[in-house]
Structures are given as C-alpha cells and as structure tokens.
Amino acid sequence: MAPSTKLPKDFIWGFATASFQIEGSVDVDGRGKSIWDDFLKLPGKSLDGKNGDVASDSYRLWKEDIALLASYGVRSYRFSLAWSRIIPLGGRNDPVNPKGIEFYSKFIDELLAHGIIPFATLYHWDLPQGLQDRYGGWLNKEEITLDYQNYARVCFEAFGDRVKHWLTINEPWCCAVLGHGRGVFAPGRSSDRNRSPEGDSSTEPWIVAHNIILAHAKAVTVYREQFKPTQNGLIGITLNGDWAMPYDDSPENIDAAQHALDFAIGWYADPVYLGFYPPYMREVLGDRMPDFTPEEWSIVKGSSDFYGMNTYTTNLCRAGGDDEFQGLVDYTFTRPDGSQLGHQAQSAWLQDYPDGFRAVRLSIFSLSSIVLTCVCEAPQLPMEGSNHCNYLTILATVTDIVLRYLQRYKLPIYVTENGFSVKNESDVNADEAVKDFDRVHYFQGTTKALLDAINVDGVDIRAYFPWSFLDNLEWADGYTTRFGVTYVDFETQKRYPKDSARFLIKWFKEREDPETAAKWDAKATKT
Numbered sequence: 001m002a003p004s005t006k007l008p009k010d011f012i013w014g015f016a017t018a019s020f021q022i023e024g025s026v027d028v029d030g031r032g033k034s035i036w037d038d039f040l041k042l043p044g045k046s047l048d049g050k051n052g053d054v055a056s057d058s059y060r061l062w063k064e065d066i067a068l069l070a071s072y073g074v075r076s077y078r079f080s081l082a083w084s085r086i087i088p089l090g091g092r093n094d095p096v097n098p099k100g101i102e103f104y105s106k107f108i109d110e111l112l113a114h115g116i117i118p119f120a121t122l123y124h125w126d127l128p129q130g131l132q133d134r135y136g137g138w139l140n141k142e143e144i145t146l147d148y149q150n151y152a153r154v155c156f157e158a159f160g161d162r163v164k165h166w167l168t169i170n171e172p173w174c175c176a177v178l179g180h181g182r183g184v185f186a187p188g189r190s191s192d193r194n195r196s197p198e199g200d201s202s203t204e205p206w207i208v209a210h211n212i213i214l215a216h217a218k219a220v221t222v223y224r225e226q227f228k229p230t231q232n233g234l235i236g237i238t239l240n241g242d243w244a245m246p247y248d249d250s251p252e253n254i255d256a257a258q259h260a261l262d263f264a265i266g267w268y269a270d271p272v273y274l275g276f277y278p279p280y281m282r283e284v285l286g287d288r289m290p291d292f293t294p295e296e297w298s299i300v301k302g303s304s305d306f307y308g309m310n311t312y313t314t315n316l317c318r319a320g321g322d323d324e325f326q327g328l329v330d331y332t333f334t335r336p337d338g339s340q341l342g343h344q345a346q347s348a349w350l351q352d353y354p355d356g357f358r359a360v361r362l363s364i365f366s367l368s369s370i371v372l373t374c375v376c377e378a379p380q381l382p383m384e385g386s387n388h389c390n391y392l393t394i395l396a397t398v399t400d401i402v403l404r405y406l407q408r409y410k411l412p413i414y415v416t417e418n419g420f421s422v423k424n425e426s427d428v429n430a431d432e433a434v435k436d437f438d439r440v441h442y443f444q445g446t447t448k449a450l451l452d453a454i455n456v457d458g459v460d461i462r463a464y465f466p467w468s469f470l471d472n473l474e475w476a477d478g479y480t481t482r483f484g485v486t487y488v489d490f491e492t493q494k495r496y497p498k499d500s501a502r503f504l505i506k507w508f509k510e511r512e513d514p515e516t517a518a519k520w521d522a523k524a525t526k527t
C-alpha cells in the first residue's frame with residue numbers, strides 16, 4: 001500500500017515567534033528590563049548596531065497580527081511570554097504586573113476566538129535584568145530555580161485555563177554556550193576579555209545548563225501537581241535539534257558525529273528523558289560537569305510530556321576540533337569532494353539540507369541508554385568501549401531494532417521551529433523580498449521530509465511550526481537577517497506575505513485531514 005499523502009488526524013501547524021524578537025514597546029505598561037535590552041546597546045554586540053526597542057512592533061499591532069495569522073489559516077501559534085512584563089523585577093517576592101497579565105490574557109482570548117491553539121513558551125531568553133543584577137541570573141541555582149518556578153506558577157494560574165500546550169525553555173544550549181561561553185548572546189559572559197569583562201567559559205556553561213534543566217523540572221513538577229489535574233494540558237522543553245553527520249565513513253568521524261550530538265542534544269535530552277548526562281560529556285569535562293542529587297534526578301527524569309525540537313540544518317562532523325561546546329568536533333558544510341552540503345542561507349550556520357530534517361528524528365532515539373538497551377538485547381552488534389558505543393553505526397545497521405525501541409520509548413514530537421534566512425533579503429525592497437524562492441525551496445524540502453517521517457518512517461510527529469511568522473530581531477544579527485514568511489518593513493511596520501507563506505498555507509490546506517479541518521474551523525467564532 002502506498003504511504004498516505006495526508007497529515008494525521010489532529011496534526012497541528014502554525015508559525016512561531018518569541019517575545020523579545022517581535023514585541024518592541026519595551027517601556028510600556030510596566031514592563032521591566034530584560035537582559036537583552038541593554039546588551040544589544042553595548043558596542044559591538046549587535047551586527048547592525050540596532051536593538052529590540054521597536055522590533056516588529058507587535059506589542060502594539062497584536063490584534064492586526066492575529067488577524068493576519070488567522071487569514072493564513074493556521075491552526076496554532078507559538079509565541080513566548082515576556083517574564084519581565086509579567087513580573088517586572090522577576091523574583092518570587094517581587095510584584096506581579098496586572099497589565100502584563102492582562103495583555104497576554106487578551107492575546108490568548110483573541111487567538112482562541114479565531115480558533116487558533118496557543119502554544120506558549122515561558123522562556124525564550126529574555127531573563128529579567130533584575131535577576132541578573134541581583135544574583136547573576138542562571139548561574140545561581142538556589143535563587144533562579146525558585147524564581148523561575150514561581151514565574152511559571154503565575155503563568156499557569158493566569159493562562160492555564162486556556163493554554164493547553166506549554167514550552168518551558170527554548171533552546172537552553174544557546175543560553176549556556178552563547179550567553180555564558182562564547183559571550184555573543186546576553187548576558188554576554190565569556191573568558192575572552194576582548195568580549196566580556198567577566199565570565200569563565202570553562203565552567204559557567206555547564207552550570208547554567210544544569211540550573212536551567214532543574215528550573216524546567218521544578219516548573220513541570222508544579223504544573224503536574226497543582227495544575228494538570230484540573231487544566232489537563234501538556235508541558236515540555238524544546239531543544240536545539242540540528243543533525244550531525246560524519247564527514248566521511250572513517251571510524252573517528254563517525255564517532256565525531258555522535259560526540260557532536262551528545263554535546264548539542266544529549267546534554268539536555270539525556271537528563272530530561274533518560275535520567276543521566278551523556279557519559280562522553282563526563283569523560284571530556286570531568287569535574288566541571290555538575291551532577292544532580294537523587295531527589296533532583298527524580299524530578300528531572302521524565303520531565304517532558306513530548307519532544308520539542310527546533311531543527312534547521314545539518315553539520316558534517318570531523319574529529320579533532322578544540323571546541324568544547326561542540327564536543328571537540330569540527331563542523332563544516334563542505335563535503336570531502338569540495339561540494340556544499342546544501343544551499344547557503346544568510347546565517348553562516350545554516351544550509352538547506354532536508355534529508356537532515358528527516359534524519360534528526362533518530363537523534364532522539366539514539367540517546368545512549370536506549371542504544372545500550374538495544375545492544376544488550378542484540379549482543380552481536382558493534383560496540384566500542386564499555387560505557388559508550390557507536391550508535392550511529394548501530395542505527396545504520398539495525399534500523400528495524402531501533403524502530404522497535406522507538407515504539408517502546410515513543411514520545412510525540414513537536415517540531416517547534418524550522419526555517420531559513422534568505423541571503424541578502426535585508427538589502428532589497430518588499431517587492432523583491434516577498435519572492436523568497438530559496439525559502440520556498442527550503443520548505444518544499446522540509447515539508448516533504450516531514451510527511452515522509454510521519455507516513456513512511458512511522459514517526460509520531462504531532463505539530464510543525466515554521467520559524468517565523470514575521471521578520472524580526474535576529475538577536476546579535478540585528479535586522480540583517482530575516483526568517484519571516486511575512487516581510488516586515490521596519491520603517492512603516494507594514495506586513496507583506498511572502499511566497500513562502502503562500503506555499504505553506506496551500507501545502508497544509510491540501511494535506512490536512514478533512515475531519516480535523518472541519519472540527520477546527522468550527523471552533524472559530526471570529527473570521
């Protein structure tokens with residue numbers, strides 16, 4: 001029987017954004033500062049010298065933006081809440097700002113009135129500056145885990161009657177490595193004294209990641225104990241999910257790809273889904289790798305109802321790099337024969353390689369213990385060392401076994417971001433930019449990979465959120481890099497749907513399950 005060409009029942013799709021990247025209005029309605037406000041105003045931090053004071057002006061234009069989303073026919077919208085609008089100083093003893101609550105409350109009601117399912121991210125990198133100043137933000141385990149837990153509780157209380165899909169933390173890797181290792185993201189800490197007056201890149205990223213994982217787990221615990229019984233929603237974390245491929249088939253480069261995945265994904269996914277840190281990380285980092293107490297492990301393990309995955313690209317991996325943040329692995333897009341893996345985006349780290357999108361699902365099931373389990377039950381499989389095995393090789397050779405375990409460990413996957421920045425898109429006018437052929441090409445590839453992953457490979461993917469609904473502030477790249485399916489003229493704040501928006505709208509319309517479509521259409525009370 002030919003595989004289905006339709007999406008499964010109840011499949012959710014929509015676009016994604018984050019508060020600091022789109023909202024602007026940074027000193028309106030009692031909002032407190034976030035660590036990104038002043039960071040981008042420091043010399044050399046933002047590529048074009050611009051900041052988030054206005055961004056896509058979405059705090060002001062929120063109603064129009066929701067109307068535009070509705071006109072696209074999306075079933076959902078992934079947005080993030082700005083902690084410093086809700087608790088301006090951030091802490092558990094600091095006052096809650098009624099205007100912040102009111103804004104997001106109206107916002108959620110408006111989404112629901114259009115039949116759009118809210119997917120709310122609690123933390124997309126905009127830590128209240130108050131907490132950074134008071135105790136060093138994510139570096140302070142005792143304080144930050146309780147303050148984050150309290151903030152989450154405030155949000156569940158205020159919005160959980162209507163929000164049934166929660167994402168705790170977006171891409172903790174970026175906070176740890178870019179914020180506290182390389183120093184290119186707020187709060188900009190690094191050992192490199194040309195970059196930052198303070199910081200220790202050899203210890204802080206591992207501590208920050210550890211504290212973020214624990215904070216996430218504490219928020220999930222509160223949700224499950226105090227809110228889930230009545231509110232009945234789902235909650236989980238969302239991780240960087242770029243795929244790693246060996247540069248060639250030499251054993252050291254096959255290992256290198258696995259090491260890259262351990263440091264990029266396993267660092268968070270192993271603790272959250274399996275209850276331990278990747279053995280290879282301990283091997284490399286020794287005493288610098290923190291550990292949880294048994295009580296902490298008991299809340300960390302199993303602390304996500306689904307697998308939230310942001311995935312953009314694929315890196316070719318070669319052994320022998322000195323970059324600890326990549327597991328001592330070198331990344332490249334150039335194949336051994338000199339050809340490029342895919343088409344280059346504006347972002348240096350991004351090339352178009354849809355096969356990687358389909359492959360990346362395996363990373364979730366190739367976490368060390370699962371493979372060890374496979375190995376235990378299939379002792380004839382190749383294995384290296386006693387506590388670490390080369391699971392890429394195993395995956396390639398025993399896909400059927402992996403698929404069996406995949407059933408057993410199955411967690412639904414929500415693809416919470418996937419997107420492409422077209423080269424030089426900021427140098428042309430709206431008329432030109434809306435013809436975003438390279439982005440259309442990218443989404444042609446990833447949507448096909450999505451459908452194949454679901455219908456050919458049998459992977460349980462339940463949602464897909466292209467990044468991003470709007471052109472917006474691309475963090476340290478300022479406005480030089482655009483990811484939107486909607487062009488934003490940052491002078492006039494006018495919005496122009498790009499060809500990629502039209503492509504995706506049509507693609508999903510043609511592939512939605514008809515009953516699901518009818519059910520959701522009926523939910524909208526506004527057109």
Ligand code: GBH
Binds near residue numbers: 178349
């Ligand atoms: C996402 O991160 C973010 O969630 C989103 O806010 C952002 O706008 C979007 O992607 C597009 O960038 O050269 O070492 O600094 C995507 C994953 C991982 C991509 C870190 C950039 C920086 C590599 N990001 N990476 S480095």
